[in-house]
Amino acid sequence: MTEVDFIIVGQGLAGSTLSYQLAKLGKKIAVFDTQRETSSSWVAAGLFNPITGRKMAKTWRADDLFPFLMQYYSEIEKNCGERLLNKMGIYRPFVSIEEQNEWEARTADEAYEKYIERVSQKSEFVPIKDGFGGIHLKQSGFLDVQNYLEAMANILKNKGVIYKTELFETPLMNLDSGHVKYKDIEAKRVIFCDGRASMENPYFKWLPFKLVKGEILHVESKMTLNKIINRGVFVIPQTENHFRVGATYDNFDLTLSTTPKGRLQIEAKLKELIDVEYAVKGQYAGIRPATRDRKPFIGIHPKYKSVGIFNGLGAKGVSLAPYFADQFAQHLVNQSALDKEVDISRYFSFYNDNVSVTQYE
Numbered sequence: 528m529t530e531v532d533f534i535i536v537g538q539g540l541a542g543s544t545l546s547y548q549l550a551k552l553g554k555k556i557a558v559f560d561t562q563r564e565t566s567s568s569w570v571a572a573g574l575f576n577p578i579t580g581r582k583m584a585k586t587w588r589a590d591d592l593f594p595f596l597m598q599y600y601s602e603i604e605k606n607c608g609e610r611l612l613n614k615m616g617i618y619r620p621f622v623s624i625e626e627q628n629e630w631e632a633r634t635a636d637e638a639y640e641k642y643i644e645r646v647s648q649k650s651e652f653v654p655i656k657d658g659f660g661g662i663h664l665k666q667s668g669f670l671d672v673q674n675y676l677e678a679m680a681n682i683l684k685n686k687g688v689i690y691k692t693e694l695f696e697t698p699l700m701n702l703d704s705g706h707v708k709y710k711d712i713e714a715k716r717v718i719f720c721d722g723r724a725s726m727e728n729p730y731f732k733w734l735p736f737k738l739v740k741g742e743i744l745h746v747e748s749k750m751t752l753n754k755i756i757n758r759g760v761f762v763i764p765q766t767e768n769h770f771r772v773g774a775t776y777d778n779f780d781l782t783l784s785t786t787p788k789g790r791l792q793i794e795a796k797l798k799e800l801i802d803v804e805y806a807v808k809g810q811y812a813g814i815r816p817a818t819r820d821r822k823p824f825i826g827i828h829p830k831y832k833s834v835g836i837f838n839g840l841g842a843k844g845v846s847l848a849p850y851f852a853d854q855f856a857q858h859l860v861n862q863s864a865l866d867k868e869v870d871i872s873r874y875f876s877f878y879n880d881n882v883s884v885t886q887y888e
């Protein structure tokens with residue numbers, strides 16, 4: 528038997544950050560990950576943006592999350608010697624004078640001031656339809672998620688983590704001893720960072736997940752952009768002439784197939800935003816592990832104390848994972864408090880020991 532402190536199931540954004548923080552605290556880890564190419568993380572655009580949503584409000588816990596993510600990804604970049612985090616401003620065109628005035632007023636608001644670079648009252652970018660000007664945001668950018676995941680697998684292996692590219696078969700796990708026995712590994716705890724698979728996980732399917740499919744396009748165009756453009760869709764400059772454009776939100780179709788409807792939706796919004804020739808070079812789909820209250824699911828199972836979860840990162844894995852992985856690792860190792868808003872204990876009343884499948888709204 529190989530003895531470890533933690534088995535981590537899944538090496539998406541959640542599993543990568545949690546494994547790293549636990550290894551940093553001196554814990555022995557075994558990671559299981561398979562089918563990464565179908566994970567939400569693999570298709571994600573990697574955007575981190577402090578002002579989000581239709582109402583363009585400051586994102587939940589931005590003042591904690593954003594300084595932390597900058598420091599975390601820069602630490603990872605030093606570890607692997609690669610650039611992974613692209614700090615880049617966001618430009619959001621206004622659609623009316625009223626909106627322009629509203630943002631002028633917000634620049635004086637202390638809560639927003641550190642995320643606003645400036646308000647522009649007239650058109651600034653040639654291909655963008657921005658007749659009313661727009662707002663320039665800062666402390667934003669995107670993570671090169673696929674390279675990050677590859678880099679993390681290597682960093683973890685270099686830190687002595689046992690890395691298994693295979694399916695973790697939850698029914699084969701034995702918890703009788705109070706520890707976790709799985710094949711030839713014995714662990715004090717197993718933490719599921721299994722993304723959408725938690726919906727079928729016998730230990731956590733009672734949690735109110737609200738999965739959301741997303742589709743994204745990879746586009747080629749001769750336009751030059753030095754900002755992320757965001758209105759209806761985001762347009763993220765990648766390498767020269769290459770852009771990511773997305774994304775859709777669909778609660779009903781939870782298949783992994785790309786759809787003509789998804790492509791049409793994205794292209795329609797792109798044409799509203801930018802007047803430019805382009806060619807679609809790829810279309811990708813993934814399932815965001817979102818939750819009913821839009822807050823992560825973190826904590827230990829109400830009955831099985833050797834089983835935990837780090838999930839529910841929804842549409843914001845890049846910004847949520849670093850801060851909450853650190854918090855959860857401290858909780859697991861040093862028993863420090865978990866934020867009540869993310870702790871799964873907020874849903875313990877949903878757990879029924881006798882009924883393994885429960886219907887939720």
Ligand SMILES: Cc1cc2nc3c(=O)[nH]c(=O)nc-3n(C[C@H](O)[C@H](O)[C@H](O)COP(=O)(O)OP(=O)(O)OC[C@H]3O[C@@H](n4cnc5c(N)ncnc54)[C@H](O)[C@@H]3O)c2cc1C
Pocket residue numbers: 536537538539540541542559560561562563564565566567568569570571572573574575693694695696697720721722723724740741742743773774775811812813814815816837838839840841842843844845846
């Ligand atoms: C189109 C799209 C665009 C997005 N854009 C952004 C964005 O711009 N910014 C942002 O922050 N977020 C974005 N997201 C959301 C982001 O992808 C998620 O928040 C994040 O990836 C969730 O990470 P995760 O590790 O929890 O889950 P996942 O990425 O799904 O990872 C789970 C991993 O666990 C593995 N696994 C599951 N079960 C097992 C098992 N039994 N054994 C072994 N391995 C297992 C899976 O194969 C997978 O590798 C986007 C999502 C989509 C779909």
